[in-house]
Amino acid sequence: MSLLRTVLAELVGMFVADAAMAVAILALVAVAGALAAMTAPPHIAAMAVLTAGALAVPVVFAVAYAQRTKRARRLR
Amino acid sequence: MIEWSTATPAIGSAFLASLVEVVEAFTIILAVATLRGWRPALAGTFAALAVLGALVLTLGPLMGRVPLHVLQLVIGVLLLLFGMGWLRKAALRAAGLIPLHDEVAIFARESAALSAEGHTAAGADPSATGARSDAAARSTASQDWIAGIAAFKAVLLEGLEVVFIVIAVGAGRGLLLPASLGALGACAAVLAVGAAVRKPLARVPENTLKFGVGVMLCAFGVFWTGEGIGLEWPGGDLVLFLLAGLFLAAGLLAAGLARQVASGAPAEVAR
Numbered sequence: 001m002s003l004l005r006t007v008l009a010e011l012v013g014m015f016v017a018d019a020a021m022a023v024a025i026l027a028l029v030a031v032a033g034a035l036a037a038m039t040a041p042p043h044i045a046a047m048a049v050l051t052a053g054a055l056a057v058p059v060v061f062a063v064a065y066a067q068r069t070k071r072a073r074r075l076r
Numbered sequence: 077m078i079e080w081s082t083a084t085p086a087i088g089s090a091f092l093a094s095l096v097e098v099v100e101a102f103t104i105i106l107a108v109a110t111l112r113g114w115r116p117a118l119a120g121t122f123a124a125l126a127v128l129g130a131l132v133l134t135l136g137p138l139m140g141r142v143p144l145h146v147l148q149l150v151i152g153v154l155l156l157l158f159g160m161g162w163l164r165k166a167a168l169r170a171a172g173l174i175p176l177h178d179e180v181a182i183f184a185r186e187s188a189a190l191s192a193e194g195h196t197a198a199g200a201d202p203s204a205t206g207a208r209s210d211a212a213a214r215s216t217a218s219q220d221w222i223a224g225i226a227a228f229k230a231v232l233l234e235g236l237e238v239v240f241i242v243i244a245v246g247a248g249r250g251l252l253l254p255a256s257l258g259a260l261g262a263c264a265a266v267l268a269v270g271a272a273v274r275k276p277l278a279r280v281p282e283n284t285l286k287f288g289v290g291v292m293l294c295a296f297g298v299f300w301t302g303e304g305i306g307l308e309w310p311g312g313d314l315v316l317f318l319l320a321g322l323f324l325a326a327g328l329l330a331a332g333l334a335r336q337v338a339s340g341a342p343a344e345v346a347r
Contacts (some may be wrong), residue, residue, distance in 0.1 A: 003229060006229065006233070007232065007233065007236070010233045014158055014236070014237060014240065015157040015158055015161070016157065017126050017159075017160075017162065017164065017165065018161070021160060021161070022157055023157050025153070025160060026199075029152075029301055030232070032301070032302075032305060036306050036307060041306075042307075042308055043306065043308075046302075046305065047302060047307050050301065050302055050305075054156060054294065054297070054298045054323075055322055056325065057327075058160050058163045058164045058327060059326055059329055059330040060170070061164050061240055062164050062167045062168055062330035062331070062333065063333050065168055065173065066168075066173055066333070066335075066337035066338035067166040067337055069173055069338045
C-alpha cells in the first residue's frame with residue numbers, strides 16, 4: 001500500500017510540480033481552445049495566445065518562486 | 077515513412093530525458109548492489125522493468141482506439157504540465173535558487189538509509205543458540221528484500237517518467253518505436269558507462285540535460301496541444317524547432333530574472 005501511495009504521489013507530482021502553475025497552464029489551454037472554436041482558420045489569435053502564454057508561464061512562475069525565496073530570507 | 081523533422085526531436089528528447097532518469101535510477105541500484113550485492117539489485121530492477129513493460133503493452137493498444145485529436149490534446153496538455161515543471165526547476169537550479177542534483181550525495185543517503193533499515197531488520201537477535209542460524213538466514217533474506225524493494229521502487233518511479241516521455245513524444249505521430257529506441261539507447265549508454273566506472277555517474281551534466289529536455293517537452297506540448305484544438309501550425313512539424321528556440325530563450329530569461337530577483341538568497345531544498 002505504501003508503495004502504491006508513493007507511485008500515485010509520484011505520478012501526481014510529475015504533472016503538478018506547482019499547483020498554481022498547473023492551473024495557469026490548464027486555463028491557458030482552455031482560453032486557446034475557446035479562441036480556436038470561436039474563430040475561423042488559420043486561428044492566428046489562438047496560436048498567438050497559446051504560444052505567448054506558454055512562453056510566459058515558466059518565466060512568471062520562476063520569478064514568483066524567486067520572490068518567495070527573497071521574502072522568506074527577509075523574514076529569517 | 078518517418079518524418080525526420082519530428083522524429084529527430086522525438087528521439088533526441090526520449091534519449092536525453094531517459095538518460096537523466098536512468099542515471100538517477102542507476103545511483104539507487106548501485107547503492108543497493110554495493111550494500112547487498114547484485115542479486116537483490118537486479119531482482120528489483122527486472123521486476124520493475126516487467127511492471128513497466130506490462131504497462132506499455134496495456135496502454136499501447138488502448139491509445140490506438142483514442143481519436144487522434146483527443147490523444148494529441150491530452151498528451152499535449154500533460155506534456156505542458158510535465159515539461160514546464162522541468163523547465164521551471166532547471167531554470168531555478170541554473171539561477172542557484174534550488175540545489176543541483178547531486179548523485180554522490182544521493183548515493184550516500186540511499187546507502188545510509190539501506191544500512192539503517194538493514195540494522196532494523198537484523199535487530200531481532202534471538203538468544204537461543206539453536207534458533208540463531210535460522211534467524212540469521214531470515215535476517216539476510218529480509219535485508220535483501222528491503223534492498224530489492226528499494227531498487228524496484230527507484231526503477232519503477234524513474235521508469236514511469238521514461239514511459240510517459242516516450243509515449244508523449246512518440247504517440248502523436250506514430251513515432252513510438254523511434255522514441256523507444258532513443259530511450260533504450262540511453263539505458264544502454266548509462267549501463268555501459270556505469271558497469272565500467274562502478275560509481276554514481278556524478279559528472280553527467282544533469283541540469284543542462286533537464287533544461288534541454290524541458291525545452292523540447294514544452295515545444296512538443298504546445299505543438300500537440302495546438303493540433304489537438306484544431307490549429308494548423310505554419311511550416312507543419314518544422315515549427316517544433318522554432319518553438320524549441322523560443323522556449324530555450326524563455327528558460328534562460330526565467331533563470332536570469334530569478335537570479336536577479338533573489339540575488340544574494342541562499343539555496344534551499346527543492347520541492
